[in-house]
Amino acid sequence: MAEEVDVVVVGSCMTDLVSQAPRLPKAGETIHGHKFFIGFGGKGANQCVQSARLGAKTAMVCKVGKDSFGSNYIQNFKDNSVCTAFVTQTEEAMTGAASIIVNDAGENAIVIVAGANMLLGDRDLVQARSVLEKAKVMLCQLEISSHISLQALRMARQCNVKTVFNPAPAIPDLHSDFYKESDVFCCNESEAELLTGARVSSVDDAGHAGLELLNRGCAAVIITMGTQGCVVLQASNPEPKHIPTTKVTPVDTTGAGDSFLGALAFYMAHYPSMPLEEMSKRANLVAAVSVQSVGTQTSYPFKKDLPAELFMK
Numbered sequence: 001m002a003e004e005v006d007v008v009v010v011g012s013c014m015t016d017l018v019s020q021a022p023r024l025p026k027a028g029e030t031i032h033g034h035k036f037f038i039g040f041g042g043k044g045a046n047q048c049v050q051s052a053r054l055g056a057k058t059a060m061v062c063k064v065g066k067d068s069f070g071s072n073y074i075q076n077f078k079d080n081s082v083c084t085a086f087v088t089q090t091e092e093a094m095t096g097a098a099s100i101i102v103n104d105a106g107e108n109a110i111v112i113v114a115g116a117n118m119l120l121g122d123r124d125l126v127q128a129r130s131v132l133e134k135a136k137v138m139l140c141q142l143e144i145s146s147h148i149s150l151q152a153l154r155m156a157r158q159c160n161v162k163t164v165f166n167p168a169p170a171i172p173d174l175h176s177d178f179y180k181e182s183d184v185f186c187c188n189e190s191e192a193e194l195l196t197g198a199r200v201s202s203v204d205d206a207g208h209a210g211l212e213l214l215n216r217g218c219a220a221v222i223i224t225m226g227t228q229g230c231v232v233l234q235a236s237n238p239e240p241k242h243i244p245t246t247k248v249t250p251v252d253t254t255g256a257g258d259s260f261l262g263a264l265a266f267y268m269a270h271y272p273s274m275p276l277e278e279m280s281k282r283a284n285l286v287a288a289v290s291v292q293s294v295g296t297q298t299s300y301p302f303k304k305d306l307p308a309e310l311f312m313k
Helices: 043-053 068-079 115-119 122-127 129-134 146-158 189-196 203-214 256-270 276-290
Strands: 007-010 014-020 035-041 058-065 087-090 097-102 108-113 137-140 162-165 184-188 220-224 230-234 237-243
Touching: 007 043, 007 129, 007 146, 007 256, 014 068, 035 043, 035 068, 043 058, 043 068, 043 137, 043 256, 058 068, 058 115, 058 122, 058 129, 068 087, 087 115, 122 129, 122 146, 129 146, 137 146, 137 256, 146 162, 162 256, 184 189, 184 256, 189 203, 189 220, 203 220, 203 230, 203 237, 220 256, 220 276, 230 276, 237 276, 256 276
Parallel strands: 007 058, 007 137, 014 097, 058 087, 137 162, 162 184, 184 220
Antiparallel strands: 014 035, 097 108, 220 230, 230 237
16 A cells, blocks of 8 residues: 555554443442443544544554454444555454443443454554555554554654554553653553552642653653643653643543544644644643543544644644
8 A cells, every 4th residue: 555644553443332321330230321322442443533533644453353343343444534454354353342331420431352453463564564664653552462562663663653652451561662662652640550550640640650651761751631631741851741621521531532642643743843742732622522422433523623723833
């Protein structure tokens, strides 16, 4: 494939099975919900779709099952103008699935079964090398084999492609090379807690945790903090900077972090000279729009839905 893309995501796709209920059930309890729907999710795919909706040319490198969920997912990528040349189907596992319960306060509880995502392998990366080498930004997470995520980061770095790594879902014994291969290492408070062993509840806490992560070799660290915005640190200027966000009333926070990351990748690809703090501020605003409607990708805004100043140099 000769076409050059802005953002390549090497990562996961999940079919979301979402139940809305007044509250989250206790262990062993059955409660009545008031709505059920099936949606498209998975951290990698979410980030890719948000980036595409803002106007980035994107490609997804992932694996789905040879089942109806997998075929529907490929169509969903096409509907969102995501290149599917490197999306493969396997008969050896089902498409990844996530069972999600959302309560009336917009909080969620999620069980994921990775399925076909864990079969994404070295051969898939080699086949995607042509598109990866020419990308401006490469983004990956931990819903696929961590070995493949690390290989993707190394491959991108060798080709001078900017790398964004989202250590989610977090694992405490993360390989040290993940830090060294990340141009931007972006996690939320709970992930930062797990990785550093230090409590992260305030902006100051996030600053301390960010410094610890920065010292492990990242070029930059962003810790996202929901309603508190995010904290940005860079090796060139390690002073933590708090980037607040606008106050909104959340309806459903599922996928908000992925909306932020997809937007961040878009800004890194399209406005490479923009300061990281400004990119983070704009990505915060995109994510704030996403929490105001139900669903994951269905809540992600398109460029046309957003204020023009978010796309000014």
